[in-house]
Amino acid sequence: MEFLAVLFDRDGTLIVDKHYLGEPAGVELIPGTGEALGLLRSRGVKVFVISNQSGIGRGYFPESGWHACEKRLGELLEPFGAGIDDERFCPHAPEEGCTCRKPATGMWKSLKAAHGLEGARCVMVGDKAEDLRFGMNAGLFASVLVLSGKGMKSAEKLGLNTDEILAGGFVPFSVPEQGVTRLFAAKDVRAAVNGLLAL
Numbered sequence: 101m102e103f104l105a106v107l108f109d110r111d112g113t114l115i116v117d118k119h120y121l122g123e124p125a126g127v128e129l130i131p132g133t134g135e136a137l138g139l140l141r142s143r144g145v146k147v148f149v150i151s152n153q154s155g156i157g158r159g160y161f162p163e164s165g166w167h168a169c170e171k172r173l174g175e176l177l178e179p180f181g182a183g184i185d186d187e188r189f190c191p192h193a194p195e196e197g198c199t200c201r202k203p204a205t206g207m208w209k210s211l212k213a214a215h216g217l218e219g220a221r222c223v224m225v226g227d228k229a230e231d232l233r234f235g236m237n238a239g240l241f242a243s244v245l246v247l248s249g250k251g252m253k254s255a256e257k258l259g260l261n262t263d264e265i266l267a268g269g270f271v272p273f274s275v276p277e278q279g280v281t282r283l284f285a286a287k288d289v290r291a292a293v294n295g296l297l298a299l
C-alpha cells in the first residue's frame with residue numbers, strides 16, 4: 101500500500117502526554133517516534149499532526165505556547181531525518197461546538213484541501229477513541245490505536261487483548277459503524293508505522 105500521508109495525534113502519541121502542555125521545555129519524544137517518522141520521510145510519506153488543544157480555549161496557555169512546542173518537536177525530530185510536514189490544531193473548548201475538534205473532521209478538510217490528499221491513501225494514528233473516530237468520519241484508509249499515552253485505557257474500553265498488542269503485534273479489530281476505515285492497534289508509533297508499511 102502506497103500511503104500519501106500519516107496523520108498523527110500529538111500528545112500521548114508522538115510525545116509524552118503532559119496534560120495541557122504549553123511549554124517547549126516539556127516536549128519529550130516517546131521512544132521510537134523519531135526513527136518511525138524518519139522512516140516515513142525516507143519512503144516519501146508525509147507526516148501531519150492533528151491535535152485537539154482545548155487548553156488554549158480554556159485559557160490554560162496561549163496559542164503561542166502551541167507554536168513553541170511544535171518548533172521544539174521539529175528540533176527533536178531533526179536528528180532522525182524526520183519532521184512534521186504540516187499541522188492542524190483545534191484551539192476550542194469542547195462546549196464551543198466548533199467543527200474542528202476531533203472527532204469532527206474540520207482539520208482533515210483543511211489539510212486535504214491544502215495538500216491534495218485522498219482519504220483512501222491516508223491513515224490516522226492516535227491514543228484515544230476520538231482519534232479512531234476521526235479517521236472513520238474522514239473516511240481514511242485506516243485508523244491505528246497506539247497504547248502509549250491514554251491508549252492502554254482506550255484499548256481496554258474497546259475490549260482489546262493488550263498482551264498481544266504489547267508483544268509487538270499490529271492487531272486488526274472492528275467496531276460497529278466503522279465504514280470503510282480499517283482499525284488496528286499497535287504498541288506505539290514505531291510498531292504502528294512498521295505495521296502500516298507492511299500492508
Ligand SMILES: [Mg+2]
Pocket residue numbers: 109110111112113226227228249
Ligand atoms: Mg492524544
